[in-house]
Amino acid sequence: xxxxxxxxxxxxxxxxxxxxxxxxxxxxxxxxxxxxxxxxxxxxxxxxxxxxxxxxxxxxxxxxxxxxxxxxxxxxxxxxxxxxxxxxxxxxxxxxxxxxxxx
Numbered sequence: 001x002x003x004x005x006x007x008x009x010x011x012x013x014x015x016x017x018x019x020x021x022x023x024x025x026x027x028x029x030x031x032x033x034x035x036x037x038x039x040x041x042x043x044x045x046x047x048x049x050x051x052x053x054x055x056x057x058x059x060x061x062x063x064x065x066x067x068x069x070x071x072x073x074x075x076x077x078x079x080x081x082x083x084x085x086x087x088x089x090x091x092x093x094x095x096x097x098x099x100x101x102x103x
Contacts (some may be wrong), residue, residue, distance in 0.1 A: 007009065021071040054088070058085060058088050058089070061081050061084050061088075062081070064081050065077075065081035065082050066086070068080075068081065
C-alpha cells in the first residue's frame, strides 16, 4: 500500500513540476489560465459538475450496497456503503442550510 501511495505522490510531484516549468516558460498562458479559473461562469460550471458527480456517486454507492446484499456479502459491506450514503446525505443537508444562511 505504501508503494502505491509513494508512486502516486511521485507522479503528482512530477506533474506539478512540469506544470510549473510550463508556466515559467509561458507566463501569458499562465495568466490566461488564472483568469479562466476565476471566471464566474467557469466556477459555476465546475460547481454544477461537482454536484452532479456527487449525486451520481451517492446513488452508485447505494446500488453497490444493494448488490452486496444480493451477493450475500458480509454484513459490514452493505452497512458501510449505507453509512457512506447517509453521511453524504447529512453533509449535503448541512451545507445546504449553511449556504442558505450565508446568501
